[in-house]
Amino acid sequence: MAATLHDVSKLAGVSIKTVSNVINDYPYIRESTRAKVLAAIAELGYTPNLSARNLRIGRSNVISLVIPELRNAYFAELADSVMRAASGRGYAVLIEQFGNTREEELAVVRKARGQMVDGILYSVLTLGEDDRELLNEVKMPTVLLGERIFDGPKDHVTMQNVEGARAATEALLRDGRRRIVALGAHPGEVIGSAGLRLTGYREALDAAGLPLDDELVIPVDTWHRADGARAMRAFLDQDVPFDGVVAFNDTLAFGALRVLQEAGRRVPEDVALIGFDDIDETRYSMPTLSTIDPGRDEIARRAVDLLLRRIEEGADTVQPVEVAVPFRLIERESTGGPPDAATGRSLPLEPAVTH
Amino acid sequence: MAATLHDVSKLAGVSIKTVSNVINDYPYIRESTRAKVLAAIAELGYTPNLSARNLRIGRSNVISLVIPELRNAYFAELADSVMRAASGRGYAVLIEQFGNTREEELAVVRKARGQMVDGILYSVLTLGEDDRELLNEVKMPTVLLGERIFDGPKDHVTMQNVEGARAATEALLRDGRRRIVALGAHPGEVIGSAGLRLTGYREALDAAGLPLDDELVIPVDTWHRADGARAMRAFLDQDVPFDGVVAFNDTLAFGALRVLQEAGRRVPEDVALIGFDDIDETRYSMPTLSTIDPGRDEIARRAVDLLLRRIEEGADTVQPVEVAVPFRLIERESTGGPPDAATGRSLPLEPAVTH
DNA sequence: GTGAAAGCGCTAACAC
């Protein structure tokens, strides 16, 4: 059995309170006492029981991050950013993935790890307006990441899906592309990432006076590499002419890129390609991938800030906040740009990590 | 303030024990009582305070996973696998990253999140034999992942670094390559991944009767894409002839691939390239990347099994176990193989996820 | 089947 405060206090010949004081850096302790206590702690290999401490003080200094799946590079990089932001402020992060189904997502939100965490960062995937009730029931401090689908009861940090997708599409239009594929649609969806990005795509076409051609909107189930590859292969089989692709995330774009290259289409000469997310891989692919940087790092930082404010100030009084983080269009080789417009170098020598 | 068992029991008009019984699915409760309690729970929005429960029962059903960084696809995929294995058994996972420095690694191991987790899965990066003492001091159930560097006090699940790297090198030798670069060495290291993989490379050369040419061993700081690119560019500048590259992980390989292609070297015609890790990207790159599948998924499963056994059986009696998970050589286009030998298809349509 | 009460290890009033 692990040593307790009590054991330490006995060994050191002081009271339990004194030991607690030493551990919690209470200032006014005689040096000799402190030394005795420290020695006893070392001898017993004592570590405080955090469950007990958490119970007592009512907090755990752990937040949870609820995401679809870590396997997806965007979420892995997001998780990394969140963890850095959180650990800088003394919080650990417990990650829960729910995969890509609505049922699992609902299940995770419903249980939401009880009180063992102080707050939740929740990256919404499929929930929509109809689920607002459910979110109301989550009493714990919660910050929503992802879509701006709730005018709702929670703080919300979002990327600019519509604007980003529009900028991506416009970049291709500017380059003279006229038959631009939208890769990654979720038919019928309006409010999720896929719906919003499709809206941005549509807006860009509208503004350019181009009609929306349904043949050019390619639906997929999920946003994995395999989906991008499969969908692009099926699309090529249909022999529909096209000269550009706006993929709704980078992973889809890479799946499609492989199939395009296999089929002998040159990127960007025959087909200009742009993704969304700015994952690390985009800077080193052949060609490097143009993309929308959604501001992942800032999203993480802002979200953690908001969440900790709710936690630490118990700020239930404050109105829910909505933050839309700015995006950046990054033009690289896949749309005829330089290898990496972000660094302006032939090929970036440092990973684009900014913390 | 959140509702407690007490509040629920008052509202339901039963004792605290009865409520507890309902929550914990204790069998013999009158249906009418159960219904009353459930109604009260719903009305109050009660959720059990896990800190209190954990304190009482002495466990949290949380394990921590200590890794260098999530940003690295190998670890993201490993974390994903670990989380699936753990959640199947009712455990959540708290991830701690320590980056790529020895100091941070030591710091994380030293604190090891106190008793708030029931056990630790620790992916060793730089610690070596000299740090055995430190690990001895970690009282909590711990399973080591990664290198087989301790004959030591902890269970250990490892990939076959030497054998895998040897198989990778032999694949190139079999293909007639004679000037094979080893990309990713850590000079002076014997016992970490880099050291072991270099040993495998050397063994393969030895067995083929080829001398080791120091010029062909390329050191890097870390194993990111940027390092692979930077190192390969510097190497090309030296004009040392070569016809194959064994990269010590896939990410390095992709960084190098980009630079090779930029320089007009054809892969695999001019240079055969093989990586290590079998991350998802390897199946969709152009060319698809040959690699060593280290058995990530099985590593995760075995490690979780071992850890939970230690936790649940309190099995300090059992001798520490060492498990070496089998690897697979996967030959794809970058060494002149088919697009994806794993599926045998032109391009895999499903992600290679097996759970 | 249900209730009363002890106690998990800690923090923080409060006394001295």
Next chain:
DNA sequence: GTGTTAGCGCTTTCAC
């Protein structure tokens, strides 16, 4: 500066 003690919310004997 240090000791005493109550109690955080839960589980779990042990009565009844």
